[in-house]
Amino acid sequence: MRPPPVGDGSVRAAYAWLSRAVEPGHRAMWAYVSAEGAVDVAAQLHAGEGPVVLQRAVGARVGSDDSVRDLHRAERAAVRLLIPGDSDWPGDALWPMQQVAADGDLDCVPPLSLWVRGAGSLPSLLARSIAIVGARASTPYGEQVTHQLAAELAERGVCVVSGGAFGIDAAAHRAALSAGRPTIAVLACGADRAYPKANEALLDRISRDGLLLSEWPPGAAPMRQRFLVRNRLIAGLTAGTVVVEAALRSGARSTASRARDLGKPVMAVPGPVTSAMSAGTLAMLRAGGCIAVGSAAHVLDAIGRIGDDLAPHEAGPSEPIDELDPQTQAVYDAVPLRRASPIESIATVAALAVSDAVAAMSVLELLGLVEVDEGRWRKTRQDQKQR
Amino acid sequence: MRPPPVGDGSVRAAYAWLSRAVEPGHRAMWAYVSAEGAVDVAAQLHAGEGPVVLQRAVGARVGSDDSVRDLHRAERAAVRLLIPGDSDWPGDALWPMQQVAADGDLDCVPPLSLWVRGAGSLPSLLARSIAIVGARASTPYGEQVTHQLAAELAERGVCVVSGGAFGIDAAAHRAALSAGRPTIAVLACGADRAYPKANEALLDRISRDGLLLSEWPPGAAPMRQRFLVRNRLIAGLTAGTVVVEAALRSGARSTASRARDLGKPVMAVPGPVTSAMSAGTLAMLRAGGCIAVGSAAHVLDAIGRIGDDLAPHEAGPSEPIDELDPQTQAVYDAVPLRRASPIESIATVAALAVSDAVAAMSVLELLGLVEVDEGRWRKTRQDQKQR
Numbered sequence: 001m002r003p004p005p006v007g008d009g010s011v012r013a014a015y016a017w018l019s020r021a022v023e024p025g026h027r028a029m030w031a032y033v034s035a036e037g038a039v040d041v042a043a044q045l046h047a048g049e050g051p052v053v054l055q056r057a058v059g060a061r062v063g064s065d066d067s068v069r070d071l072h073r074a075e076r077a078a079v080r081l082l083i084p085g086d087s088d089w090p091g092d093a094l095w096p097m098q099q100v101a102a103d104g105d106l107d108c109v110p111p112l113s114l115w116v117r118g119a120g121s122l123p124s125l126l127a128r129s130i131a132i133v134g135a136r137a138s139t140p141y142g143e144q145v146t147h148q149l150a151a152e153l154a155e156r157g158v159c160v161v162s163g164g165a166f167g168i169d170a171a172a173h174r175a176a177l178s179a180g181r182p183t184i185a186v187l188a189c190g191a192d193r194a195y196p197k198a199n200e201a202l203l204d205r206i207s208r209d210g211l212l213l214s215e216w217p218p219g220a221a222p223m224r225q226r227f228l229v230r231n232r233l234i235a236g237l238t239a240g241t242v243v244v245e246a247a248l249r250s251g252a253r254s255t256a257s258r259a260r261d262l263g264k265p266v267m268a269v270p271g272p273v274t275s276a277m278s279a280g281t282l283a284m285l286r287a288g289g290c291i292a293v294g295s296a297a298h299v300l301d302a303i304g305r306i307g308d309d310l311a312p313h314e315a316g317p318s319e320p321i322d323e324l325d326p327q328t329q330a331v332y333d334a335v336p337l338r339r340a341s342p343i344e345s346i347a348t349v350a351a352l353a354v355s356d357a358v359a360a361m362s363v364l365e366l367l368g369l370v371e372v373d374e375g376r377w378r379k380t381r382q383d384q385k386q387r
Numbered sequence: 388m389r390p391p392p393v394g395d396g397s398v399r400a401a402y403a404w405l406s407r408a409v410e411p412g413h414r415a416m417w418a419y420v421s422a423e424g425a426v427d428v429a430a431q432l433h434a435g436e437g438p439v440v441l442q443r444a445v446g447a448r449v450g451s452d453d454s455v456r457d458l459h460r461a462e463r464a465a466v467r468l469l470i471p472g473d474s475d476w477p478g479d480a481l482w483p484m485q486q487v488a489a490d491g492d493l494d495c496v497p498p499l500s501l502w503v504r505g506a507g508s509l510p511s512l513l514a515r516s517i518a519i520v521g522a523r524a525s526t527p528y529g530e531q532v533t534h535q536l537a538a539e540l541a542e543r544g545v546c547v548v549s550g551g552a553f554g555i556d557a558a559a560h561r562a563a564l565s566a567g568r569p570t571i572a573v574l575a576c577g578a579d580r581a582y583p584k585a586n587e588a589l590l591d592r593i594s595r596d597g598l599l600l601s602e603w604p605p606g607a608a609p610m611r612q613r614f615l616v617r618n619r620l621i622a623g624l625t626a627g628t629v630v631v632e633a634a635l636r637s638g639a640r641s642t643a644s645r646a647r648d649l650g651k652p653v654m655a656v657p658g659p660v661t662s663a664m665s666a667g668t669l670a671m672l673r674a675g676g677c678i679a680v681g682s683a684a685h686v687l688d689a690i691g692r693i694g695d696d697l698a699p700h701e702a703g704p705s706e707p708i709d710e711l712d713p714q715t716q717a718v719y720d721a722v723p724l725r726r727a728s729p730i731e732s733i734a735t736v737a738a739l740a741v742s743d744a745v746a747a748m749s750v751l752e753l754l755g756l757v758e759v760d761e762g763r764w765r766k767t768r769q770d771q772k773q774r
Binding site for chain 1: 408409410443444445446447448451528531532610611612656657658659660661665666668669672673678679680681682685713716717719720721731734735737738739740741743744
């Protein structure tokens, strides 16, 4: 006999029930719902039926049903539940499915559903997005670099995604908002909750100008384990992850690891090796598979969306002397600065035949680097740098 | 007819003559001397004979012979000329010969001879050596890190080799000396000259406690081109090159490139991306083939001489909670801090069966992380960190 459906029998109520019944990031649950559909899976598990591994995951929540209450509570808090099939469901395109299949025990499973607060369109924001994450106990250096990176990326139309925490996360969100661009905070608690409390005004502003996302139903508490599960979501929804500052042990590094698991670019901002808050990024750079970035151009280069964004080739200011062939350089070096010399002496100093020195000198004269005075040569005043 | 020998006809005079006649780092010269011997090559070129390419390199110096004068001048300045065959000639082992053959146009040719000031044994110092180079216009950060790195490496018996310049070079030499260890400065001018002048006292001290090296004869001036030629020598003589700070265009980066050409480890110390003096190391890290280092242990790990030096595995301080399996962690997270809860409520919060929660709780109690009071559980006071 088919068990009775949960809530009002709708697909949305089924997803609401599932989001409370089992902690997100559960591979078997995701696979089973993908195969059987949310309505049937919720009904089975609610009735104490279905695969044993999922029954065990539901645990003490079997038989309870807060789905309709959660949906109403969400509505009152201007939170909506996005589910597969909704027009603004981000879709599976962002989440490399081959990784989901291949990674076995890793928790890189896509979300079942997403509780969303804010009016923006999730798919269009995520289409061009970057995760910028880092230490809560950030330094002024880290905050300055975060602000610079996030503001410039936001100005170039890249949506900055972070975790809404103190420190680097908050700096990234604030920079995007200060650039007048939407930003997304992915939370480890209900989208109606302000955590950390001190970021309440910031989170409110994000919900007005961007989006707050959560896999947990309204009211859910930010429990320790949920941050790691949430981190995979930050990595999975974005085109790449930038870690600005991180201690050796850090949640930001877990986000970076999930990005790598998902085959997405992982970036780290180097910092002083004397700073504990840059020890994590140094370890990332040393471990390999991580790109050092110092500018928005570097980040755009790594996520490689559009050709125009490619980081410009970097070179210091070029000096004409550096462009010369070695023989001409040797002659230039042999030309005195003050007291002018005859070409024969200069050839001797440069260890060249006089004919070669004459040829080189004509090039230098054309470039305005040397001047002749009664058959004797000296450097012109404009370039007196040695070495 | 065989041309008359230069100087006093000795091999040393021939090398002395060659070191003045042709700029060092000349591939064809090195190959020809290796094949024909210094005495014959010097005699030929002095007489205006020999391969045309070498005659052209000798240029206006043909016919002049300062070899004996240079050797005397060296002696007066406590400088000696090391040549192949001398017991303290560093030998070819340090310089990967296959690279010399393979690199074509690159200037990674070994030295013909070396003018040396100081009493130390060059081969024994170089047997365990590292190049630490960087910007002349260094920052306090770069100098601090250089001092830390160089002092610790010197204390561990690694000879610090640098270029005797202002900034990072000087900081590296000073750190080694302050650790009571010899250091080597490889100069782009005669080993009897103090360049830069302001480093005269430092260079004198290096010559007493370490070595000054040069490919150029006494009195030779530090001409622009010579620094690049000298840089290949720093890279070639050492087990690896560390760049501490460098602008985008920098001599230190040329040293690093030569180290890479020679198949030796290239290392860069990350710095603030906001610092122009760390732009060069950032570019090196971004280009790849370069190891980020922040400590002497990292450097020793890269040059990999002895197992004891290997960098310790790095991890942050471990907390007992981090070692728990996910289910036990979930239960721990669900245990209240202040008002104790019955196991059934905790199981519901943790989304677990009561039997699983009971099992997990017994682990937590054994670890002293939770305490029970009249059948209700709370966290012990010792760990109140959230997340």
